[in-house]
Each structure stands twice: as structure tokens, then as C-alpha cells.
Amino acid sequence: MKIGLLGHGVVGKGVSRICDVSKTLQVKRILVKDDWELTDPRCTQNVQDILGDPEIDVVVECMGGIEPARTFLMKAIQNHKHVVTSNKKMLANCCEDLFAEAEKNNVSIHYEATCGGGIPWMASLERILRIDPVDSFRGIFNGTTNYILSRMDLESLEFEPLLKEAQQLGYAEQNPSDDIDGMDVKYKVALSCMKAFGVIPVLDEIPTYGIRYIQKKDLDYAKSKGMTCKLIGTGIKKEGSIEASVLPVFLKKEDVLANTSMNFNAIESDSATLGKAVFTGQGAGSLPTAHAVVQDIYDIENKEAMEYPSLQEVTVINSAEKIFYLRSKQITDYADILDQQIDAETYLTKKISLDDLQKKIQEDKEIFIAEVQE
């Protein structure tokens, strides 16, 4: 198969490295942005060298960002090329248009690398779905926050210096918002819902809380209760809606997700005959993510018939009642839902749905909340 690669960063370089030693996959052209990236004779700064090349069967997009990635892939599809992307933000925002266009042109869109790095999550879901409808999933989908939370827990450190260190080591972006505010996980939850349930949740309706305001003392409290904090993305299929959220959760230490440390990701599916199954692996990094991309290319090479999800957009409802850990400088605003006091600004709530809690905390920007596993 002849491949056109859009983007030659961390993931793109891994893809060309793996393809270059394969027997059947040939990266023919590589789109780069800047002059200094023109290090390989296959590199070009003109996307038309890829989109307009009839020899290229598959366009692999590892650019990130919504535009111009979306436009490039749309044109690739219109030129009857299969598409593989590692770009969760773009795909979660533009999946309806892209899938509709792919069906029209009889090509496929693969996106294993959008979730869980090298973990064969999408492939495992597809396999399970041959037998079971998938009822729910939950997981650690972000390596950067898991690295920070693991070190906070193991070494009793504060959040801020660890974030700075992660940025210096290149584990976290200079603008870390997508990671630490949970946006990255939100896109992954949406794409997992798409694969697992065949529906597209309304992105803005997914309650999304991150770890920006977490403190050492929150983890100390969790530890005193035999728990640890993880940033968990969840999806549960309901009749006519889905339950989906991105939320710090105090997990019991014996929970398999509680023991997924550092930059590892772990995702659990639940379905009727298989029951609970957990898939764990490196959630990011050049080669694991590139491995997922190349698996997609092999799937395209091996598959004859394309399958198109008949996607319908569904509303997100989080009505299940839970106990939350809640720390806020304006804690008195929440008097009616508070139960057990932990310190002056920290309480456990009475049982409340995430939807109801979210309405209450809309204006409270520096709040830290975590679901407490029962």
C-alpha cells in the first residue's frame, strides 16, 4: 500500500519508521510545514502532492488541530483515498461530515490511534461487537494527567511543580489545558461512544472536569480512605440517551484502574457474554501511537467491505446519584447538598446526580470535584 503522511511530528515519525521496515507498506510522500523539516526526499510542503497523487491509497493524518486537517481529509476522501487519523479533536468535532463523505466515496476512516495510544481499544470494541452489544466503558484515557496523579500519590507532591516538570520533559504541552481540564479525554469518550454504541454524543453536553485545581491534600484524603484519584472517562448506553462524563474519581485501591500508573492508560468494557474486559498499555508516545496507526493501515489492506456507522446524535444525561468530594472557596454556596465535612472548604456531598451538581457549580471556576467510588 502506498501511503501519504500528513504531519511529521512525534507520531508521524513513528509511522514512517514502522512502515519503512514493513514488507508491504510504503510511505510515498510526507507533508511538512516548515523548511527545516525537509529532511527526507519524500517530504513536501504542498499537500496536493499527496491528495492529487493517484498512486496513494491511504492518507494518514497526524497533524493535530481541526484545520487544515479536516479540509485535507475531506479532499482525500473525495479523491477516493482511505483515511487514518490520530487526531481526536478534529474527528470528535467533525465525524458526521467525514463519515458521510466516506460512505459516499466508498472509502473508510480508521481512528484506533485517537484513544489510548497503542492499546487496541477500537479493534477490541469492534471484535466484541460481533457478538455483544457493548453496555458501558470507563477508563484512564490521558497519560499526562495520569503521570501527574501517579507521582502526586506516590511521592506526596503538589500539582503545580509536577506540571512544570512534565512540561520541561515534553510530557505536557506548554498550553496544558486540553490535558488537565479534561478536553482531551472528552474527545476520546465521544469517539469511544461512537464506536461502542454507534451514536455521537453532543460534545458540549458531556460534563468535563479536570485536575487543574487538585491539591496534595485531596490525594491525602483519598489515601486515608484506601483510595486514589484518577481522571476517568465514562460512557454508558441508555435508552435514547447516553450517560457520559470526564471526571476525577476516587477509586478504591483494589480497582484495576487504580493501579494503572504513570503514562499508562487502561480502558474497561462491559458487555453481556464477555463481561468486564480491561485493555492496558502505553497511552501515548511515538511508537505505541504509531503502532496503532499502522494497525489501521493493515486493517485497510486486509478488509474488503467497509462498514459505516449509522450515526445518530444523542443527548447526554447523567442522572445517576453519587457522592462527590467537593472543595471550593465558596463552599457555603453548596450548603443544601453537603453532607460530611472534611475541612473548612471541603465536604462530601449527599447523593446527587452529576447533572444537578453541574448546574450548581457553573459559576465556581476554581472548584475541585471528584466522584467517590462506592
Place this chain on the structure above:
Amino acid sequence: MKIGLLGHGVVGKGVSRICDVSKTLQVKRILVKDDWELTDPRCTQNVQDILGDPEIDVVVECMGGIEPARTFLMKAIQNHKHVVTSNKKMLANCCEDLFAEAEKNNVSIHYEATCGGGIPWMASLERILRIDPVDSFRGIFNGTTNYILSRMDLESLEFEPLLKEAQQLGYAEQNPSDDIDGMDVKYKVALSCMKAFGVIPVLDEIPTYGIRYIQKKDLDYAKSKGMTCKLIGTGIKKEGSIEASVLPVFLKKEDVLANTSMNFNAIESDSATLGKAVFTGQGAGSLPTAHAVVQDIYDIENKEAMEYPSLQEVTVINSAEKIFYLRSKQITDYADILDQQIDAETYLTKKISLDDLQKKIQEDKEIFIAEVQE
């Protein structure tokens, strides 16, 4: 696809239950042993009704035991039927003959359900192997022993009453030797080596130690060091040989396998670009195991070309030096390899290879040994 089912026990019933609600899979005949099992009009006591039926495409064997399962499958293959089996003992002992016959007759042998119950372990290995050679694997392959070890650890109980309870609940066989002496895991390690490395280890050369003689105090010691005991099967690819063993291991509590509890199995693979990946799920049970069997049937339905492993038999060498926990009534016999004393009959050894240790303990039947993770 039309299916002939050999055996209608726990797994076989699960297979017919899943197939009966599928769109394309039809269980046409079911071989049962006794009159009281003739509960379904498809049941027969004459295997020829299946092996001789030209309409049947796939023969699924869930009988257990080496014979007559082996003979039936050999005849099925000679009659050009694909074969799916959940029978690890038979396949680990007879794989060379069966695969040779399958290649001759251009049919395939699938065996996902032999290892890890519902966990897509063989499928994941196959997928990884499209890109990476697999370097090693290790895992919890037996649900019965993991259930006993988990409860010993959580509730500080002794082995014997838990085994009795597991037998009463039907989790353990009346003759529990295959589970508690590690034989069941040995077969699974051998079949995993076959899939992962393309070689057949000499079965008798795999050092196999179980948990028959484990005591509460062994787990108490492990716990005092921040560890827990799991029965671990391992395979590591070497030049011209493999390292493979079945052995209790004191694992650090933060190891992902240490947190795989009760009847769950977990298997980790390591390979160049994907790195470490862990697959966790229910290691036994009617529906999870049947799920794995039915996945194999779908693979046969979807695949056109068969692949035959070019299997070579290789020797097993365990020369890596490790520290072992060793408890024996004849502990003085081991004076030259002992290091730190734990109690009158229990020591940690100096670093020693498993091969050398095995030579020393050949005659000592009631010994308990465990590798201590470093």
C-alpha cells in the same frame, strides 16, 4: 456457517446459546455422551452425525481430555472441516500432528478459548505480530488458583478450606491437580509460545510449580514486604531456545498483575513498538469462554487465507538468576543456596537460576517456592 459441537458442558452450552441468537451461525448437531443429555433435538451420541455431515463447516470441540477429542478433530480435519477448540491439554500435547494435518487439508485450527477465557489474547497476539515480533509474555492464566490466592490474601485464610469451598462452589474440580499444581497454566504457556514465538516448547521441560503447599504465612510474609503472591506463567523468546515457566511469584503491589483479583486473568505482552500491553478479563466461565469460541468461528467466517505456523520444537532454558522464597521441611538440604532466614524452615535464596534450583529440589515433594520480584 453450520457448526457441529462436540461436548455440551459448561462451555458447549454457552456456545450454542450465543450462536442461537446470532444471524449467521447455526449449531446443526451437538455430540453428547449420556442419554440424559439428549435434551435438544440437535443432540446425538454418534460423532459420525457431525464428522460425516458435508453441510457442517466448523467442528467446535469443548469436550476436554486428550482422547477421544484428538481423534475426532483429526477426522474432522481430514473431512475438510475447520476446527475450533477450547481444549488446552489436548492441543498442547498434539499440536504438531493436528497443524500438519490441517495444512494438508487446507483448513484452520483456532484456539482463542484455550487461554484466558474470554480475553482476546490470541487475537491480540496475532494483531501485534503484524507489526512487532513479540519478545515476551507473562500472566495470570488460571482463575481457580487466582480466586484462592486472592481470598487467602484479602481474608488471611489458609489454603485447604478455600480449596474445599471452591470445589463445593464448582470453581475447582474434584481432582484439582491440573489447577493447583500448575499443569493447566503449563498448557496455556505452551500454546501462548506457539502463537507468540512460532515455536513449540518441549512440554516436560517447562518448570511447573503450583500452590498446593502454600500457607497463610507465606502470604503474610509477602504482604509484610508490600507484595502478594500470584501464579504466573511466563514465556521469553531467546536465540535458539525459550525461557518458560509456571511459578508462584511474589509481585509488588503496584504491579498490574498483583491487582488482578478473584477469577480474573491478566496477560501482558511486550514487543518493540507497542511496548507493554495488558489484557484482563474473566479467565473462565460459560459465557466468556464461549464468547472466545464464537470469536474464532467469526474469524473462520471472515478469513479467506489460512495461516499455518511453521512450528519448530525448541528447548526450554531458564538460566536467568533470581531470588526465590523457599519453604521446606528439609530446608537444611539447601544450605549452600540459602541467604536470608525467615523462619526455621523458610529462607530467601541467593540468586540462582530456576534450572539450577529445580535440580536441587527434584526429590523434595512438599516444598513451596516462589520467585521474589525485584
